[in-house]
Amino acid sequence: MAKTNPGRFFEDYALGQVIAHAVPRTVSGGERALYHALYPARHALFSSDAFAQGCGLPAAPLDDLIAFHTVFGKTVPDISLNAVANLGYAEGRWHRPVWPGDTLRSESEVIGLKQNSNGTSGVVWVRTRGLNQTGETVLDYVRWVMVRKRDLDAPAPVTAIPDLAKAVAADDLVVPPALSFSGYDFTLAGEPHRWGDYELGEVIDHVDGVTVEEAEHMLATRLWQNTAKVHFDATFRDDGKRLIYGGHVISLARALSFNGLANAQMIVGLNGGAHANPCFAGDTVKAWSEVLDKAETGAPGVGAIRLRLVAVKAGGQPGALKGEDGKYLPEVLLDLDYWALMPL
Template identity: 70%
Template sequence: MSKTNPGNYFEDFRVGQVIEHATPRTVTDGDRALYGALYPTRFAIPSAASFAASVGLEAWPVEELVGFHIAFGKTVPDVSLNAVANLGYAELRFHRPVVPGDTLSTRSEVIGLKQNSNGKTGVVHVRSTATNQRGEVAIDWARWVMVHKRDVDAPAPETVAPDLAQVVAPADLPVPAGLDFTGYDFVAAGEPHRYGDYELGERIDHVDGVTLTDSEHMMATRLWQNTAKVHFNVDARPDGKRLIYGGHIISMARALSFNGLANAQLIAAINGGSHVAPAFAGDTVHAWTEVLDKAELDAPGVGALRLRLVATRGRDESMTLRGQDGKYADGVLLDLDLWALVPR
């Protein structure tokens, strides 16, 4: 009997199945340092303990996406080890800040299945929940991933499509305990722009770009203990390329968005997201953002901006999301819809 784990294939999943993922992971200050080495991030709260304290946070959190990548990585051996690609996200909420010393554990429930028409792959929907060492929910989200079948002749399961919300309602946005932006230091944060300076429909070209390398994306993916074959093994894809982990593109785009959105300090939720096209070493990632909605929250001095963050291969000064045919424009890598907390 084999003692190794070949990963689950499409026919191994069933709706209602609950998976307790192995190897809990304790967050350290090393994660903060490596995240800053991998991505050009400069947001003040995760960068400076003094700034975090000045806005009422009891402990100095790491960036939200550090927690997400760690929690996501736990799911890979059971959900997406044999994936073709991770396709998208919905209903992702950051319920509480993650701080060094927190230990994250993740469990997932299969909430949807659909075999593709080629009979060789299928799409698996899961809802995952990451809890800390006190059993408190830190992050939860739904995602869908395309997974290979082990046996192309295996019968297709009944199609189940989950009903997922298109947007997290402002009233349901998590706000960290004690957060208070009334004494916000705009000089230290790096930009003067506050809630009222952003208009619905406004588009912001973040200008800067970063060229992807195999060494950096593989280091990042290993940091999160993400074992998906397509990110490391050139034999896993017919083209012999290492696919960049989609979360690497999310973090790169978020970091690039600092230029123009430096005061979008905390991500409260991700409403939805699509990895529109694959990215590979040598691609240069740029980003732009569209303001979709705004909401005033009960926390003192805090507002929320609903933002469409778009990552592109090369800079698109026209900031075009879709062509006249309604399809994504060439070069779009990521379309991410999120809520960020900003000073009012």
Template identity: 75%
Template sequence: MSKTNPGRFFEDYRLGETIRHAVPRTIAEGERALYAALYPQRFAVQSSDAFALDCGLDGSPMDDLAVFHTVFGKTVPDISLNAVANLGYAEGRFLRSVWPGDTLRAESEVIGLKQNSNGRSGVVWVRTTGLNQTGDPVLSYVRWVMVRKRDIDAPAPETVIPGLGDAVPADALCVPEGLDFDGYDFTLAGEPHRVSDYAIGERIDHVDAVTVEEAEHMLATRLWQNTAKVHFDATHRADGRRLIYGGHIISLARALSFNGLANAQFVAAINAGAHANPCFAGDTVRAWSEVLDVARLRDGIGALRLRTVATRGAAFALRDDAGAYLPDVLLDLDYWVLMPG
């Protein structure tokens, strides 16, 4: 009997099954330093214990997207090791803060299956939950992935496509326990803008750009223990190029958004997301955002629903006349952030 694991193929999934992913991970201060080294991350709450204490927290929590990448990485060997593409996200909610010293693990429930018409692959929908060492959920999200079949003659499962919400409602957003922006220092945060300074439909060019290097995206892929072959195995593609992990682009776009959204201190939800085109080392990534909604959650705390687009091209260019993403567009992400109200 083989001791190695080739990963799951499309015909290996069963609707309703729960997959407990291997290798829990204890998060330390080292992850915070590496995250800051990989991305130009400057959000004050995740950078400074003193700033976080002034905002009512016990100290500086881990960056929300570092938590997302850690949980996502746990799922890759079981969900997307043999993926053709990661197709989208929905109903992502950050449920509680994660601190250095917390241990994260992940579970996924298969909630949808659909074989593609070519019979060689299919789409798998999973709802993944990240849990801490006490079993409390810290993150939940849905993603769907196109996965190869091992045997093209294997019978197709019954098609089940889950109904998913267009966006997490503002009243379902979780505010970190103790968070209080009454003593918020806008000068130390980097910008004066609060929720009321933004309007629905407003678009922001984040101006700055980052050229992706081979070394940094490989370090990121290994850091998050993401074992997907297309990201680290140069022989997996005929052109010998390694795809940049989509989460790397999400974090780059979030970090670049600081210029114009410096007070968006927390990512509260991921409503939808599409990796529109592949990214490779040598590409220069820029970002722009559009305000989709504005919400007041409680006194002093508000939320913006944003569309942030990562691109190799010009700001505010998204789709062609036929409605398809332009070839320079890398990421189209719809999400909620928390900031002073």
């Protein structure tokens, strides 16, 4: 009997199927320190217990993207080991902070299936939930991937395409109950710009750049227990390149966005996202953001801001996303649409 995990193929998924993903993980200050070494992360709420306490929280939570990557990484062996493409995200919400000492696990429900017309692959939609040690949801999101078929003769499933929201409605965003930005310290946070200072359509060039190294993206990707061969094995692809985990680019861009969005403290919603072009070691990643929407939240001093976060490599320009053909420009690495909480 073969003992290794070959991953699931398209015909292995069934609508309504719930997959419990393996290897729960307890996170600590070690994961935070590594996150802050791997990315230029500086949002004060996640850096300082004292700052977080000033915002009503008992201590600094782990960075919201640590939660995302940890939950996501667990799904890889079951969802994307045989994926041809990572197609999209939708309806992502952060439900509660993750604290040092929490243990995270993940499960995914298959909510959509569509075999491709060529009969060799299909699209699988899953709603993934991250749970903590008491079974509370810390995060959930929908993701869809194109997966190969193992047996080309396997019958096509009934097509079921989920009806996904274009964006999480502001009313559905979860603000941690105790959170208050009434006494927010803009000086310690690093920038004076508040929610009211951002205008719809405004584009912010985050200026800074990071040239990516192989060791860094592999350290990060392993830390999230993401096992996809393509990230680690230089002999796996014909061109001898290791493809950088898309989440590494997300964290890099989000951290770079501090410069101009230092007060976009907590990510609470993931509306959509595309890994537009592959990223490789040696690329210098920069980022820009566009303000897509704004909403109030009811929590004291807390506004929500919807942002498009774009990561680019050399040649990318702030505001330049797609060509006349409607396709992403070749310099664009990431186009992410998310909600963050910001002081009013």
